[in-house]
Amino acid sequence: MRGVKIVEIRNSQSAQMHTLEAIMAATIMVVIILFAVQATSLTPLTSSTANAHIESQMYMMGQDMLTALDYAPHGQSSALKDAIINWNGEPYVWNGTNYQSDYNKNNSLNGPIVDMLELVVVKNGIAHNVEFTYSTVSEFDGYSEYQQKLDNYYIYNGDPSDNAVIISRKVLLSDSDVKTTTKIPDIDDTTALYNIVDVKLTLWRM
Structure with missing residues (x-):
């Protein structure tokens, strides 16, 4: 039973890590998109x-x-x-x-x-x-x-x-x-x- 609990804890920790990685990846993508949009809007050839x-x-x-x-x-x-x-x-x-x-x-x-x-x-x-x-x-x-x-x-x-x-x-x-x-x-x-x-x-x- 103890071994089963250890496996469940490890699985839970692994799932949390995957969730955290997904959130961080999404955050980075949002930051990149925002940066790209701001950079594009500042380009002289783009109509304001x-x-x-x-x-x-x-x-x-x-x-x-x-x-x-x-x-x-x-x-x-x-x-x-x-x-x-x-x-x-x-x-x-x-x-x-x-x-x-x-x-x-x-x-x-x-x-x-x-x-x-x-x-x-x-x-x-x-x-x-x-x-x-x-x-x-x-x-x-x-x-x-x-x-x-x-x-x-x-x-x-x-x-x-x-x-x-x-x-x-x-x-x-x-x-x-x-x-x-x-x-x-x-x-x-x-x-x-x-x-x-x-x-x-x-x-x-x-």
Whole structure:
């Protein structure tokens, strides 16, 4: 019986030692993981939590801006659609006072889009570009047609930084929407569809 008790004690001590070793190993692994995470967060090439939060805020702000500009009461066109239809193809640049045409310095941009940009992004020191992407129809060999996409700056304020955010919104144009001469072409004169314009808003911190 005494021998049995000695064996039980030794087995118990061995089990306790294995348990202790497992706890120590787990503790060491946790310490290593914590050290690795802290070292990674200090690496200059890693985006900080603060930058990610700012980018997220800018993205949501850009979404809200395009949503508000694309809203229209029943039977009316939105400010965004009107800006697209009335666009003459010129890129505009913020000169510190207004959006001035890059082709003709006497032309300046105005309207709800300008008011929104000045109120939300210009006053907060946020650089921005606005692009219009739309389809064109070209004739090939006189009988077959094909479409190609064109990217044109509506507002250009320089090349975006690596932390820029891009928000896009598609605007459908029908024949009934276009009542004046516009830079946007009609891609299908056999239907009521005029064109689809992808509005891309790029925001970044200066």
